[in-house]
Amino acid sequence: QNYPLYIRSIPTENELKFHYTVHTSLDVVDEKISAMGKALVDQRELYLGLLYPTEDYKVYGYVTNSKVKFVMVVDSSNTALRDNEIRSMFRKLHNSYTDIMCNPFYNPGDRIHSRAFDNMVNSMMMQVC
Amino acid sequence: ITEVCGAKRVGYFGPAQFYIALKLIAAAQSGFPVRIESIKNELPLPRFMALKNVSEVRYGTPAELHGVKFQVPHATLEKKSYKRTDEGDKQEPKSPPMSPICSPPASPSTYQRIPLSYGYSKSRSGLEQQHGAPYEVRHSTHQQDGPSSGSYGAKPAVACSTLNRSLSVEREQQDSSAHYSDDPWRITEEQRDYYINQFRSLQPDLNSFISGSVAKNFFTKSKLPIPELSHIWELSDVDCDGALTLPEFCAAFHLVVARKNGYQLPEALPETLLPEYLQAASLKPMRDSALFESYSETLPGGQQARDFSRTEVRRSEEVPDNSALLQDAKKDEKQALKVNTALKTIPKEFQHLTVKTAAQESNALRARPRSRSYSSTSIEDAMKKGEEPPTPPPRPQKSHSRASSLDLNKIFQQNTQAVRSGWLPPPPPALPPRPSVSQTEQVSEVELHPQMNRPPSQAEENSSAKKEVVLSQPPSKPARRKLRTEVQGLETPELSPTINVTSSLTAVKPHLPVQKQSSKQKRAIQTAIRKNKEANAVLTRLNSELQQQLKEVHKERIALETQLEQLRPVTVL
Numbered sequence A: 001q002n003y004p005l006y007i008r009s010i011p012t013e014n015e016l017k018f019h020y021t022v023h024t025s026l027d028v029v030d031e032k033i034s035a036m037g038k039a040l041v042d043q044r045e046l047y048l049g050l051l052y053p054t055e056d057y058k059v060y061g062y063v064t065n066s067k068v069k070f071v072m073v074v075d076s077s078n079t080a081l082r083d084n085e086i087r088s089m090f091r092k093l094h095n096s097y098t099d100i101m102c103n104p105f106y107n108p109g110d111r112i113h114s115r116a117f118d119n120m121v122n123s124m125m126m127q128v129c
Numbered sequence B: 001i002t003e004v005c006g007a008k009r010v011g012y013f014g015p016a017q018f019y020i021a022l023k024l025i026a027a028a029q030s031g032f033p034v035r036i037e038s039i040k041n042e043l044p045l046p047r048f049m050a051l052k053n054v055s056e057v058r059y060g061t062p063a064e065l066h067g068v069k070f071q072v073p074h075a076t077l078e079k080k081s082y083k084r085t086d087e088g089d090k091q092e093p094k095s096p097p098m099s100p101i102c103s104p105p106a107s108p109s110t111y112q113r114i115p116l117s118y119g120y121s122k123s124r125s126g127l128e129q130q131h132g133a134p135y136e137v138r139h140s141t142h143q144q145d146g147p148s149s150g151s152y153g154a155k156p157a158v159a160c161s162t163l164n165r166s167l168s169v170e171r172e173q174q175d176s177s178a179h180y181s182d183d184p185w186r187i188t189e190e191q192r193d194y195y196i197n198q199f200r201s202l203q204p205d206l207n208s209f210i211s212g213s214v215a216k217n218f219f220t221k222s223k224l225p226i227p228e229l230s231h232i233w234e235l236s237d238v239d240c241d242g243a244l245t246l247p248e249f250c251a252a253f254h255l256v257v258a259r260k261n262g263y264q265l266p267e268a269l270p271e272t273l274l275p276e277y278l279q280a281a282s283l284k285p286m287r288d289s290a291l292f293e294s295y296s297e298t299l300p301g302g303q304q305a306r307d308f309s310r311t312e313v314r315r316s317e318e319v320p321d322n323s324a325l326l327q328d329a330k331k332d333e334k335q336a337l338k339v340n341t342a343l344k345t346i347p348k349e350f351q352h353l354t355v356k357t358a359a360q361e362s363n364a365l366r367a368r369p370r371s372r373s374y375s376s377t378s379i380e381d382a383m384k385k386g387e388e389p390p391t392p393p394p395r396p397q398k399s400h401s402r403a404s405s406l407d408l409n410k411i412f413q414q415n416t417q418a419v420r421s422g423w424l425p426p427p428p429p430a431l432p433p434r435p436s437v438s439q440t441e442q443v444s445e446v447e448l449h450p451q452m453n454r455p456p457s458q459a460e461e462n463s464s465a466k467k468e469v470v471l472s473q474p475p476s477k478p479a480r481r482k483l484r485t486e487v488q489g490l491e492t493p494e495l496s497p498t499i500n501v502t503s504s505l506t507a508v509k510p511h512l513p514v515q516k517q518s519s520k521q522k523r524a525i526q527t528a529i530r531k532n533k534e535a536n537a538v539l540t541r542l543n544s545e546l547q548q549q550l551k552e553v554h555k556e557r558i559a560l561e562t563q564l565e566q567l568r569p570v571t572v573l
Helices: A016-034 A082-101 A115-128 B015-029 B036-041 B087-094 B099-103 B134-143 B146-159 B190-201 B212-220 B225-238 B246-260 B277-285 B289-298 B299-316 B327-344 B347-364 B376-382 B403-423 B433-453 B456-466 B472-484 B493-505 B521-573
Strands: A057-063 A067-073 B057-059 B080-082
Touching: A016 A057, A016 A067, A057 A082, A057 B087, A057 B456, A067 B015, A082 A115, A082 B521, A115 B225, B015 B246, B190 B246, B212 B225
Parallel strands: B057 B080
Antiparallel strands: A057 A067
16 A cells, blocks of 8 residues: 655666665554654654665655655765755655645545656755765 | 748758748638749648648738737637748848758757747847747747657757648747747737636636636536646646636636647746736736836836746745645745845736735745545536536537637637626726735735734634635725724724625725725735635634545445445344
């Protein structure tokens, strides 16, 4: 049931590896969700250093109120990224996602084809890389 | 024909030659001899069998040219009207001075945003040049899709030899800064009236929203594929609240119409379809035509264009980047810009712009509990119960004869009349005094607004769930007049102004507004209106979030129930 609604990576080599990473991190996210009894309104994050250190990248997670999960994989060498920036990125993602939700032609659970969303994600990724 | 129109002599088909050639073809097809003079006859439209796109070319004789608008809603996107002022000057096109004018059309790159005065310059020996090729080219610049622009780029090269889908020209000879022409993304008068009628059929109150589900049903009837409809919605719902206001609806409908006629959808909403632009423009057809000529034309038409281009610049970065607004920095920027644009544009739009500002500020300010579609229960009564597809009855008649198009003109005349009579109450003389009153207010209003924003949210949420914010010009004028006596000031609970607003608005009378209203009360009411609107937005967002959660819960429940079913036989044994 945890099928991806949207997946995008830059740069595009090793894409499969990122897909795999995201998929495995879903387990951790689920674990965190079940651990949290209340205080559901919080924005959540995976702990850093999730994966084997040789890979040196970090995986962040975020869950919306409607159990839609956002997973972000970033390069550890990019030390400029701080917690707040990650949070703001997730917030932007969430906002774009809700914009898509507003569209009555979008059925929740469909893959996301919105060009506005694509543009937003691309610009965000450009910003970081 | 080639020889007569002068192409042989000049060596190519420039626009002038092309027009003459087409007219001669029409003449030949209707049996007239092929001569220059035969162009002067009123000719039926030439038939081009070989073209896969059945499009028509409409020729205007000189008598028809002045002040006549050739508009048919869906057809406007397909037709090109050729207008000529002076038949005698037909000899001119053959002369070499025309060649420098004709050669630019060959270069697409120069036509990024050609001001339309270029097309209308009278200096060209009285012969109006409607550039067929440049319009195709400019059309191609609107298409930001890669493949479509490629295909359209190829078209200007063959524009002279084939009849492409062409654009219509709304004709106002007196208007040198002609905004209304060949832009496929510009909504013409009849189109607007048609859209307004459709809006009315879905939602009787012209100043309220169409909910997402209602709009979805409506646009689904147009039989466009869902992803395209989804994209159209994305483009037209600029405040992303899951509902369409009248200008948003017009934009969406216009995009649907364009798409059905084969235009590719743009990546970003064109300037002429922006809600502010449409709201500004929408006020024009509601006045007398005389006023239309004098007031809206002589008004800063150029200024309008400037401001709207400015808002368009803001918008173009806003629309694709909507959610990327960093909350504080850009909000201030927007506020400042909107205040500027508000001050300069026609006074009537002030309210609309500020309310839009309010809506957008409410977007930006909150850690958003975003909205999904409006709850459909409130709009059930307004919904069409699935009758004939509103992709309008006129539309299927693609193969036009002039007779049928004239019938359509009559239909829209009637609609126009209905609309005009309905909207005529706001008397034109009221306009000029207003800027002085409202101008000073607007700045203070916008400043008041951010402070008002936070406190009332809680109070409003409980009470204003049912209240509709009405933004229209005519009802609010008498409303303010009545409220002047009733509302004491801002200190009274915000609820009372809103209650008064809704109650008085039910009795709309076309009074002459009293210009000497206390600005304070006006301001109070407008802030109250804005607060209500924000509260509405918040509530709808909450509602949609909750609905989403409900859906999830339903799914879980179903899963659990099926599990239970499976387990039961085991336990029985």
